[in-house]
Amino acid sequence: MTATRPTGPRRLIVVAILGCAALSLGHVNSPHIFIEEPVGPYPAVVLVHMPPAIPGEAELQVRLQDLRPDETVDVVTRQIPPQGEAHAPDWMVAEPSPVDPSFFSAPVPLMVHGLWQVEVAVRGTRGEGTTTVPIAARMARPRSMAVLLSGGLAALILLLAVTLIQIMRDLGRDAHRATIESPQQRDIRRGRRFAVAGLLGYALFIGFIAVAWRDFDGWTRFMAARSLTCELTVANPPATAGRPLELTLHVNGRNGRPLKRAVADHGKMMHLIMVDRPDAGHLLHVHPEASSPGEFKVRFTPPAQGSYLLFGDLLLDSGEGDTVTASLEVGPGAPSDEIASDVDGSVVLHALLDGEHLGRPTSDVGDGLVMQWVDGIVPDLKAGGFDRLEFELTDGAGRPMDGIELYDGVAALLLILREDFEVFARVLPTGTVAERRISTEGSDRLPRTASFPYGFPQAGLYRLWVQMKRDGRVYTGVFDVRVS
Amino acid sequence: MIVGWNWDISWHRSIGRDTVWTPAHVAIYSALAIAFAYNAALVLGHTFGARKGEPALRVLGFAGTAGAFITLWAILLQFAAILFDNWWHDVYGLDVIVFSPPHYTLSVAIAVFHFGQFVVVASYANTAPPEQSVALRRILLVLWSFLIGHQLITDYTWGPMQVRSVLFMATSALFVPFSLVMIVEYLRSRWAGAQAALIYALWCVLLMQIFQLFPASPQFGPVYHHIPFLLPPPFPLLLFIPAAAVGAVLYRMRSGPSWARHLLVGLTFLVVFTSVNWATSALMAGPWGDNRFFAGGYPSFVYTPGYRVVTLMALDGRTVALAVLSVGLAALSSWSGVAVGRWLRRIVR
Numbered sequence: 001m002t003a004t005r006p007t008g009p010r011r012l013i014v015v016a017i018l019g020c021a022a023l024s025l026g027h028v029n030s031p032h033i034f035i036e037e038p039v040g041p042y043p044a045v046v047l048v049h050m051p052p053a054i055p056g057e058a059e060l061q062v063r064l065q066d067l068r069p070d071e072t073v074d075v076v077t078r079q080i081p082p083q084g085e086a087h088a089p090d091w092m093v094a095e096p097s098p099v100d101p102s103f104f105s106a107p108v109p110l111m112v113h114g115l116w117q118v119e120v121a122v123r124g125t126r127g128e129g130t131t132t133v134p135i136a137a138r139m140a141r142p143r144s145m146a147v148l149l150s151g152g153l154a155a156l157i158l159l160l161a162v163t164l165i166q167i168m169r170d171l172g173r174d175a176h177r178a179t180i181e182s183p184q185q186r187d188i189r190r191g192r193r194f195a196v197a198g199l200l201g202y203a204l205f206i207g208f209i210a211v212a213w214r215d216f217d218g219w220t221r222f223m224a225a226r227s228l229t230c231e232l233t234v235a236n237p238p239a240t241a242g243r244p245l246e247l248t249l250h251v252n253g254r255n256g257r258p259l260k261r262a263v264a265d266h267g268k269m270m271h272l273i274m275v276d277r278p279d280a281g282h283l284l285h286v287h288p289e290a291s292s293p294g295e296f297k298v299r300f301t302p303p304a305q306g307s308y309l310l311f312g313d314l315l316l317d318s319g320e321g322d323t324v325t326a327s328l329e330v331g332p333g334a335p336s337d338e339i340a341s342d343v344d345g346s347v348v349l350h351a352l353l354d355g356e357h358l359g360r361p362t363s364d365v366g367d368g369l370v371m372q373w374v375d376g377i378v379p380d381l382k383a384g385g386f387d388r389l390e391f392e393l394t395d396g397a398g399r400p401m402d403g404i405e406l407y408d409g410v411a412a413l414l415l416i417l418r419e420d421f422e423v424f425a426r427v428l429p430t431g432t433v434a435e436r437r438i439s440t441e442g443s444d445r446l447p448r449t450a451s452f453p454y455g456f457p458q459a460g461l462y463r464l465w466v467q468m469k470r471d472g473r474v475y476t477g478v479f480d481v482r483v484s
Numbered sequence: 485m486i487v488g489w490n491w492d493i494s495w496h497r498s499i500g501r502d503t504v505w506t507p508a509h510v511a512i513y514s515a516l517a518i519a520f521a522y523n524a525a526l527v528l529g530h531t532f533g534a535r536k537g538e539p540a541l542r543v544l545g546f547a548g549t550a551g552a553f554i555t556l557w558a559i560l561l562q563f564a565a566i567l568f569d570n571w572w573h574d575v576y577g578l579d580v581i582v583f584s585p586p587h588y589t590l591s592v593a594i595a596v597f598h599f600g601q602f603v604v605v606a607s608y609a610n611t612a613p614p615e616q617s618v619a620l621r622r623i624l625l626v627l628w629s630f631l632i633g634h635q636l637i638t639d640y641t642w643g644p645m646q647v648r649s650v651l652f653m654a655t656s657a658l659f660v661p662f663s664l665v666m667i668v669e670y671l672r673s674r675w676a677g678a679q680a681a682l683i684y685a686l687w688c689v690l691l692m693q694i695f696q697l698f699p700a701s702p703q704f705g706p707v708y709h710h711i712p713f714l715l716p717p718p719f720p721l722l723l724f725i726p727a728a729a730v731g732a733v734l735y736r737m738r739s740g741p742s743w744a745r746h747l748l749v750g751l752t753f754l755v756v757f758t759s760v761n762w763a764t765s766a767l768m769a770g771p772w773g774d775n776r777f778f779a780g781g782y783p784s785f786v787y788t789p790g791y792r793v794v795t796l797m798a799l800d801g802r803t804v805a806l807a808v809l810s811v812g813l814a815a816l817s818s819w820s821g822v823a824v825g826r827w828l829r830r831i832v833r
Contacts, residue, residue: 010642051577109578111704156564177833
């Protein structure tokens, strides 16, 4: 990635400082990577579709934004494994799409676990540029076999057994007889012995395969489970609505010991998102303080009774992002306006999922302001693709507001949650990768339109929260969309 | 089939990344398609065609020869293994290890496939006119060398020194004497095992030299070794030496008790096989092996520099116990080789 220092009258606002080549904002079951940034002189969107398992082959896509029809460019990529640049294979040419010359794709085999860096270089008549996409290749928890496939394989195993018995029986009984006369008793007995021997060998083989499979699966599950873990404790129980709570999140690393490798992401040691289940009516975005290694404390007053799911986004010193989850049960009590001790905290009390916000392009955010989809249209969203989700903070007449301030170090923030709480993502205007450097050249103001590159990983009903800050206050728009 | 699988393994070791339609895969598909077409035609001919009514085996209402049914069964098993393997890749990831449950299944299916093709020719040879016997014998030796070559596809992770491991000794004792003894017994020739093993060595060396003519470079990392051509299969084990020894003992002991005969065959195999491997591994792992002919210094690009680390046999109680067990396994393997060889001689359907 390249960037230049501001010189002369032109101003370059660096709204996020690159500490290291960091990646992967918090996400749960939203593994694909989306980055929107210029690659040298070429504005581009870079996508990485992750494979279902590691080792596996990801697909890298590069979409050049404003390529003219008469322009010719080459896109090349190189994967740098966790072992370092010395062990990288050669550069590989990304293939242009036959229907869209501004769209390029290349395979990215991720054959070992760890943090990979994929270099993308674009060379053309405007010049050349390079960017680096960090990819965390982690062992995934194995999925179960689909019913259709398991049924098909079971049928094949049975068919193989039946045919093996018949083949072995005939090999023992008939194969040596040159005539078609009926077999003698001793032939029949030999045929039975052959069939039994064949079936026994087959059963032993299937048993061996089953044992080897079980052992490998157990090892994979054990390795996949070696992720960050989080335990939530309440220093002053009971947890009831309206009662200030002292929460501590105890985060252990993959070695099972308190996490020491967390570093600040946009100035915060943890971005904690709390949502009540099953309605997702309350959203709290707070920033616990790291009191000691692996311990993150926050003061929190539950706005209402219910079950809260907590998503804690962390950045590790390797540059790898991770999300821990925890849950909190809150009993009945008196409501309270106090939310959290964190100044950037925010809460939204809104209607239930699939309620009044479904398909609505606008969301009242208070102070007479409205958060809305750009052009007032909710786009047609499909799983597995790429979308640019664009929002504006407007006045009551639909005019975009100036004076947008940095919130969490960025111009806007998008939080995405599927109705079953199985998919969660925190997305920045630069995409799903943490600590990327973005710029607004030639302007001293943040853009009025918040644009997020993202692709929904699965179909379903999603709640989107868009957060922007103005006059020191965080405004949160709520949108419910159905992804087909 | 044998070219396709060796090519595919070489592709994985040299290039790494593969697709459904790599040339190696196409070679395997072609072999499977040809074998399926030929053997299915044999079955259909016996069931509905001109050979209807001739003596045949009957499976699921179809009639056919023993070799055809064995081969078709092996193809069905390969199909199941490939389905299993595709799912395995989706769930546990792409291949980084040679041995996984789907690969075990595939390996057994390929061995049965080679055996089935041998039986196809054997059942014909058993009733063929004498003037065809020399040609048929040569064909049978070549076919059997394919099975021997498949048996000796080993885990490349450990490099040339793996032949000095106890595990290699024990697994070889279980499978290899069967192949050497079976062909001796079937062809009634003490040198048949050595001849088949020599043919295996020759086509293996030929593949080694051909593969190295094609440029190749790794397409994923980490890359620990930069070798700019298609990696050859490892230099063949000099199996014809223990095969000759096994054949000689088998013939000399023909009149003795069966258990003593096979025990002596097992012991001979183990001593000669291990000694020969010990000597050749020293050659392969040293500077003499680091050239295009022996190809001892061509590890796959994915192997870390310590890839040759293997638990070598040591002269201790564990090794002695496993050696004794291996002699027993080899004797059992030899006995089954004789039994199958005799049975094969009688096959006419």
